[in-house]
Amino acid sequence: MSEAVRTDAVSMDRVSKVYGKGRGAVAALREVSAGIPRGRFTAVMGPSGSGKSTFLHCAAGLDTPTSGSVRLGDTELSAMNETKLTELRRQRVGFVFQAFNLVSSLTVEQNITLPLRLARTRVDRKWLDEVVGRVGLSERTGHRPAQLSGGQQQRVAIARALVTRPEVVFGDEPTGALDTMTARDVLALLRETVDAMGQTVVMVTHDPVAASYADTVLFLADGRIVDTMDAPSGGKVAARMTRLGAWK
Numbered sequence: 001m002s003e004a005v006r007t008d009a010v011s012m013d014r015v016s017k018v019y020g021k022g023r024g025a026v027a028a029l030r031e032v033s034a035g036i037p038r039g040r041f042t043a044v045m046g047p048s049g050s051g052k053s054t055f056l057h058c059a060a061g062l063d064t065p066t067s068g069s070v071r072l073g074d075t076e077l078s079a080m081n082e083t084k085l086t087e088l089r090r091q092r093v094g095f096v097f098q099a100f101n102l103v104s105s106l107t108v109e110q111n112i113t114l115p116l117r118l119a120r121t122r123v124d125r126k127w128l129d130e131v132v133g134r135v136g137l138s139e140r141t142g143h144r145p146a147q148l149s150g151g152q153q154q155r156v157a158i159a160r161a162l163v164t165r166p167e168v169v170f171g172d173e174p175t176g177a178l179d180t181m182t183a184r185d186v187l188a189l190l191r192e193t194v195d196a197m198g199q200t201v202v203m204v205t206h207d208p209v210a211a212s213y214a215d216t217v218l219f220l221a222d223g224r225i226v227d228t229m230d231a232p233s234g235g236k237v238a239a240r241m242t243r244l245g246a247w248k
């Protein structure tokens with residue numbers, strides 16, 4: 001394997017994030033160091049308030065750490081200003097959130113290609129067709145979001161995240177608003193983007209079964225990574241979460 005292939009998609013080195021100042025200050029991340037391997041599916045779990053969203057936001061350049069270093073590939077994010085970070089988020093990463101965040105007046109295809117238009121990038125028709133086919137929406141490209149089920153809307157959001165060929169897709173509770181069966185379909189799709197397309201995916205979740213779709217689970221507690229688990233099963237993840245006091 002070449003050096004370039006082995007490097008992490010995201011590396012975090014002693015990342016701390018403190019919200020607020022003085023006595024009201026909250027340390028959301030405390031000297032977190034982690035590598036997100038390329039072409040793998042990583043889940044981030046932990047009790048409520050443990051810092052999962054903050055971890056994801058710092059890793060994705062949506063939030064700036066108070067101290068420490070975050071690198072996307074070879075690019076150091078902490079040195080970038082907001083304009084450069086916006087550009088980087090548009091071009092190099094994709095996002096899937098719990099709320100699908102689709103534009104209701106646009107068709108499925110227009111929603112999917114929106115990041116390209118914002119970045120003034122040409123639509124690669126072949127790639128668009130592949131992405132749309134992969135998420136199973138080829139027959140729906142002219143529909144509006146309101147004409148789709150929740151699961152289909154999240155598929156549109158996943159296609160929109162993939163269309164720019166991002167280095168990493170970040171998901172913040174991407175199945176949080178979906179029923180169990182639909183959630184499994186969406187998780188299987190994320191898994192497939194890793195296995196069939198070589199995509200790197202990082203996902204924050206509360207759900208041990210969702211985490212079991214990942215290759216590796218990072219466990220956060222009180223702003224620190226306290227454990228990692230490879231080849232997770234729902235049962236093993238749930239047991240670990242119970243030991244962290246997540247479900248008292």
Ligand SMILES: Nc1ncnc2c1ncn2[C@@H]1O[C@H](COP(=O)(O)OP(=O)(O)OP(=O)(O)O)[C@@H](O)[C@H]1O
Nearest residue numbers: 019020026028046047048049050051052053054055
């Ligand atoms: N903008 C903010 N201002 C002040 N405190 C914040 C802010 N965002 C997060 N926090 C605090 O930082 C800590 C970590 O929050 P974070 O949202 O990262 O946790 P989480 O593990 O994602 O939680 P949950 O599972 O409940 O969504 C919490 O104590 C939270 O209250």
